[in-house]
Amino acid sequence: MTTRPRRADARRNVEAILDAATATLARDPDASINDIAKAAGVGRVTLYGHFENRAVLVAAVxxxxxxxxxxxxxxxxxxxxxxxxxxxxxxxxxxxxxxxxxxxxxxxxxxxxxxxxxxxxxxxxxxxxxxxxxxxxxxxxxxxxxxxxxxxxxxxxxxxxxxxxxxxxxxxxxxxxxxxxxxxxxxxxxxxxxxxxxxxxxx
Amino acid sequence: MTTRPRRADARRNVEAILDAATATLARDPDASINDIAKAAGVGRVTLYGHFENRAVLVAAVxxxxxxxxxxxxxxxxxxxxxxxxxxxxxxxxxxxxxxxxxxxxxxxxxxxxxxxxxxxxxxxxxxxxxxxxxxxxxxxxxxxxxxxxxxxxxxxxxxxxxxxxxxxxxxxxxxxxxxxxxxxxxxxxxxxxxxxxxxxxxx
DNA sequence: CATAAGTCGAACATGCGTGTACGACAAGAG
DNA sequence: CTCTTGTCGTACACGCATGTTCGACTTATG
The missing domain is CATH 1.10.357.10 (Tetracycline Repressor, domain 2)
Structure with missing residues (x-):
């Protein structure tokens, strides 16, 4: 997150995660990282690759x-x-x-x-x-x-x-x-x- | 809880727990059992002695x-x-x-x-x-x-x-x-x- | 097409809240 | 005063969400 992803699919994933997090958290503020990753069609690890924390993710959203x-x-x-x-x-x-x-x-x-x-x-x-x-x-x-x-x-x-x-x-x-x-x-x-x-x- | 407590302090504690739970949960719905017990001036174990579950406690409240x-x-x-x-x-x-x-x-x-x-x-x-x-x-x-x-x-x-x-x-x-x-x-x-x-x- | 960049699943560590078990100890009822 | 009924601290087992690590695998990019 500190340095922008170089590859196209990576940037696409970041967007997908942001979108999924927005939608998911808007429905359930207590939604788990797992839920968000799943909703984004992405592995949990990948998500952590782009956002260090839950806090960082929420902040970005x-x-x-x-x-x-x-x-x-x-x-x-x-x-x-x-x-x-x-x-x-x-x-x-x-x-x-x-x-x-x-x-x-x-x-x-x-x-x-x-x-x-x-x-x-x-x-x-x-x-x-x-x-x-x-x-x-x-x-x-x-x-x-x-x-x-x-x-x-x-x-x-x-x-x-x-x-x-x-x-x-x-x-x-x-x-x-x-x-x-x-x-x-x-x-x-x-x-x-x-x-x-x-x-x-x-x- | 199924059978009423026979001793006076027990009944008093049940009341205290109920009161504390009401006040605590009214402020923070996610308050832990520990918080409630502490607020009631009672050990966590004692609380479980009177209410099997968190669910049972909440229901009673x-x-x-x-x-x-x-x-x-x-x-x-x-x-x-x-x-x-x-x-x-x-x-x-x-x-x-x-x-x-x-x-x-x-x-x-x-x-x-x-x-x-x-x-x-x-x-x-x-x-x-x-x-x-x-x-x-x-x-x-x-x-x-x-x-x-x-x-x-x-x-x-x-x-x-x-x-x-x-x-x-x-x-x-x-x-x-x-x-x-x-x-x-x-x-x-x-x-x-x-x-x-x-x-x-x-x- | 070769390589760096990114993905993914599984496994592990950690922290936290829940619920249980034990045993020593205090307090109220009769 | 005695004995039942509760209390309390500690310790443990469990589930769950958070992060991290590792290694194998895939994909974009030059």
Missing amino acids: VERAMRESEASLRGIDLSGDPAAALVRLIDATWQVTLRYGALVVAAEKSMPVAEMAAAHSEPRERAQRLIDHGRDLGRFRTDLPVSWLVTTMHTVTHAAATSVYAGELPADEAAHAIAATMLGLLTPPGQTVPDVGVLRLVR | VERAMRESEASLRGIDLSGDPAAALVRLIDATWQVTLRYGALVVAAEKSMPVAEMAAAHSEPRERAQRLIDHGRDLGRFRTDLPVSWLVTTMHTVTHAAATSVYAGELPADEAAHAIAATMLGLLTPPGQTVPDVGVLRLVR
């Missing part, structure tokens, strides 16, 4: 996942109508969450707390900026801490992923459900919840 | 937790004003969740799926009844599946517990936050979110 996530989330326009912006953010976030699922849980067990906090801060700040924006316009509620609202948004998204995995919620309805849910809860007391016109943006 | 939970949840009046009833239900549910936290996760790993589903069905049905009631009165939204709303309620409550454990949310504000959150997201689009008058019931 997380790093790649974060790069891709950031790439698709960074470009989102958070300005303009807060409700519409929220739908945009949720839509993109949902795709990422569905792909990487419970990978976060696996990461939490082998990554130092500091790094973990740093990894979380980016998306949290994004959501927080959006909510602040909506508050400034009087469109989002101010009677609850922003951090709590952000937490709720994260949690609800995660719950949707779990529900989809469990077959309780159709995957193509998930983003809509999350958006409708969040839009409802972000609307201030004494104010009318935005109607379906906005929600239709999702699908 | 869960069973006791469910008995207590059911006792405090069964009596709740779900009729009348849906918003007020929701606040009542959340208030009681919150106490239970705070005490038993992530114990569910520990249970999921050693209990058969069927039993687990059965254990979940009771509280889910309760919430579902309440939401249905609110829908009938046109006070709760009908544009999302009931099961999703119930899941969300469960998830949000759980997130609150995690936040409190992490010190991000004061314990005495949690129930209020959950109630405000759920009331907000349950209100139908095109309708005014109930104001603070109801929420004040919580605190």
